Amino acid sequence: MVRTTCIDKSGLKKGAWSEEEDNKLRAYVLRYGHWNWQQLPKFAGLSRCGKSCRLRWMNYLRPGVKRGSFSEEEEELILKLHKELGNRWSAITARLPGRTDNEVKNYWHTHLRKRTKQDSKPKDKIEQTSERSQPMESDADQNKESSAISIFHSTTDQNRSGLETEIAAVPAADTNCELSPLSCGSKHFDGGDWFGEDSNSSVESLPESFESFWSEPFALDTSYSNLKVINYDWLPPVEEEFTYPFSSFLDEDMDWFHELIQ
């Protein structure tokens, strides 16, 4: 099911992630946040490109990511939102706490698209051929979808955000925005439910470190520590595994910092 691991021309690994790589990435991001995805793998000791690391983190390692099959409620919500938003998976995913855009997109293509096609056709015309053998959707489907997209894209950014707000008939949950003080810009944070049902959803309930979110750009990323799923026991000691990206600036008179990150 996964791509076999290989090494490309530039010496970077591609394909399936090993458990060791997962642990390295998880530990690094939890400790330092993702200050720069392009540089991160170098400091985290990973032979991966930044994009690959980002994707792995966003889709699998990020705390709060929900695995497993979709509930009926989730299915209905995806269908409803897809009808309204088209293939804007990130916008759809924002209303599905714990789900990733990749997961929703895959689920749509493998399960729900068939359903919408069946629903929109008379029963005697339900197609028997496989989806795979017909990669392109019918013109009608494509037109329907592209019109929804074009309406959305024809709006200005400001109007678009308003449109998104209006469309959001269910409580917003910005699951794309990881709770990282190093990376989560204000434009993403909406004060909603960050981690779905298992978390407290108010801003007040966020960990103490969140308050210094903006004033301490390089602060230790402890924001995930409010999650039960995180077990810090296996986190490697800082100096053993990682290079802190700004360590060159911190060589002298920075004992306070080294104490902080212990």
Place this chain on the structure above:
DNA sequence: AATCGATGCAACCGCAGCAAT
């Protein structure tokens, strides 16, 4: 038991948008 097509999903790729310079 072996083969082969269908399926599901993790991962990759290219592009657009945005911010910094």
Place this chain on the structure above:
DNA sequence: TATTGCTGCGGTTGCATCGAT
């Protein structure tokens, strides 16, 4: 204003697994 670098998004691909024959 133009350029550059980074991030995020959506489309697509590759491959393991499943199920039918």
